[in-house]
Amino acid sequence: MEASNEMGLKLIGFWASPFCLVVEVALKLKGFTYDYQEENLEEGKSESLLRYNPIYKSVPVFIHDARPIVESLVILEYLEDLLREPPLLPADPFARARVRFWVDFFYKKIVPPLRSIVVKEGVEQEKVISESTQHLRTLEQAAAEEFPTETPFFCGDLPGLLDIVFGSTVCWIRVLEELTGSQMMSKETTPVLCRRIESFTGCHAVKEAMPKHEKLLAYARRLRERILALNAG
Ligand SMILES: N[C@@H](CCC(=O)N[C@@H](CS)C(=O)NCC(=O)O)C(=O)O
Known part of the structure; x- marks a missing residue:
């Protein structure tokens, strides 16, 4: 699979969040190109965060083709499903x-x-x-x-x-x-x-x-x- 943002990938994150960091690192390790939107949690929450994550209202929010995926571990599993290489989980x-x-x-x-x-x-x-x-x-x-x-x-x-x-x-x-x-x-x-x-x-x-x-x-x-x-x- 081509690692390019033609896939319409976007991360809404906050620089100090370790949950956002895990997603950023996984995206980079897998070589995905993505857009990034910084959510300034010190100032409040953006309209797009509330729209994309109405349940938890937290970052990270990962968006693929306008569809949001939330919760860092769910996002990591999604990235692994999207692109196996390099693998995040062992084969066994x-x-x-x-x-x-x-x-x-x-x-x-x-x-x-x-x-x-x-x-x-x-x-x-x-x-x-x-x-x-x-x-x-x-x-x-x-x-x-x-x-x-x-x-x-x-x-x-x-x-x-x-x-x-x-x-x-x-x-x-x-x-x-x-x-x-x-x-x-x-x-x-x-x-x-x-x-x-x-x-x-x-x-x-x-x-x-x-x-x-x-x-x-x-x-x-x-x-x-x-x-x-x-x-x-
Ligand atoms: N279980 C969530 C935790 C995410 C989380 O707590 N994010 C914090 C930033 S570190 C957040 O958005 N806090 C704002 C809030 O919950 O109001 C995950 O793994 O993604």
């Missing part, structure tokens, strides 16, 4: 199921406590940091025991679904660590995950799409101030 059905399990674990167990770090304070914040750290250690154990450790990525020589989902969140993990003076991942405690991140962030597609640390940190500070002020008021 059992290996595919294991990747899907750990992606699901990441979204259900790691993302929620990570997301709440920025809006919590004191003991409550320590609790969600510890929860995130503990689940990252569980993922580390799986990375060491269930997946080959001699290859650069979880399933071999190419970045796949798990690399994209985990790797795209790392910029936020680093920002949250700096914001709170904590350490959720390190070469000592999560060595395999750290190697996976190194391989992932070394990819051209990732370098192009990953937000810069200082810009993301400033955004996280603004977000925290805004939410804490809302909670106080």
Whole structure:
């Protein structure tokens, strides 16, 4: 299949969103050409976001030939269905199921406590940091025991679904660590995950799409101030 925007592909995204980053990285890895519309979530929501995603009103929204597809994982599966190469999932059905399990674990167990770090304070914040750290250690154990450790990525020589989902969140993990003076991942405690991140962030597609640390940190500070002020008021 020709990778060109004659297919009418468009992404509505927000630069600081890890859910949008996973879609951007997958699009770039697969070589799709697409239009991009930045949704300034700090200012509100555009009419097109509300029209294309009336249920969740969130980004990313992927549009193919005027038809919207929402939810980052649904979009990634759609991209895989649209163009198999390079594959995001291994060929073996059992290996595919294991990747899907750990992606699901990441979204259900790691993302929620990570997301709440920025809006919590004191003991409550320590609790969600510890929860995130503990689940990252569980993922580390799986990375060491269930997946080959001699290859650069979880399933071999190419970045796949798990690399994209985990790797795209790392910029936020680093920002949250700096914001709170904590350490959720390190070469000592999560060595395999750290190697996976190194391989992932070394990819051209990732370098192009990953937000810069200082810009993301400033955004996280603004977000925290805004939410804490809302909670106080
Ligand atoms: N489960 C969704 C989460 C998407 C999400 O939470 N997007 C955030 C940006 S990081 C958003 O659009 N927030 C605006 C809102 O929900 O009001 C996915 O995987 O796509």
